[in-house]
Amino acid sequence: MMATSGKHTSAFSSTPLEVLLFLNGWYYAAYFLVEILTFVYKGLVLPYPAANLILDIVMLFLYLGVEVIRIFFGSKGNLTQRKLPLCIGLALTFPSAAMAVYYLLLQTYIVRIEVIINAILLVLYAFEVILGVVALAEFIRANIY
Template sequence: MALVGRGHVVLSSVPLQVLLYLNSYYFAFFFIAEILMFVYKGQVLPYPSSNLALDVLLLFLLLGIEISRTYFAWKGNLTERRVPLTLALGLAVPCVLLSLYLLLWQTYVLRAEVIISSILLVFLGFEAVLSCLAIATFAKAGALE
């Protein structure tokens, strides 16, 4: 906690903000790598076209949810608001499920996908823990005011 201005205590979580920043770049890498792996699998493996379309659709769904989750977590942390952080925490659930789908349940899973999906799940887990701590800090500070 740092004092800023006229006695205002900064409650934003720096570790959470750093993790969100790093995750935004990592997810861009993850998305591009997954697209390239789907192109590879579509060309080399006997991938049924309906399954390929479903897997790509779920990847784009993950993209939309992850962008929304990161935005709400980013803004909630910087503005010290519980509601956006709680919403981001709720959006982490479908992100985890879709990441698990890409890790375990898609038609063909490459070793590279196992690695990058596992790293994404680690990011999501750490961000969820730090979001819970930030929400608790904001709630405690709100109760003291």
């Protein structure tokens, strides 16, 4: 039997959330590569205005930065059972979802593969928000800072 310091140290981190964040990290890496290849295709085959193509690619790199930070803070907050990093990760899900909607509906040219991969990404975000809110509620209920 292990002695404790009197502080309740039960594990409240969410395993399903952590698995989803891990899988989303790998999925986003594949997503990023597919988008880059898609932009190469669209730039070569379609009459894509150069300014729009550059803007879409720059936005994709900004999206990459937000997504890396989002997954890092979401995972850190979940694993360390801390509310602030988890809240940052959850908050960054909304700009990430907005970017996925942009690439799903609003960019200059949209090809079918982009519809599919962005729809999958939005479903992953929805599940992550649900699981993140549940984990955050557990941390609050357990009075974990």
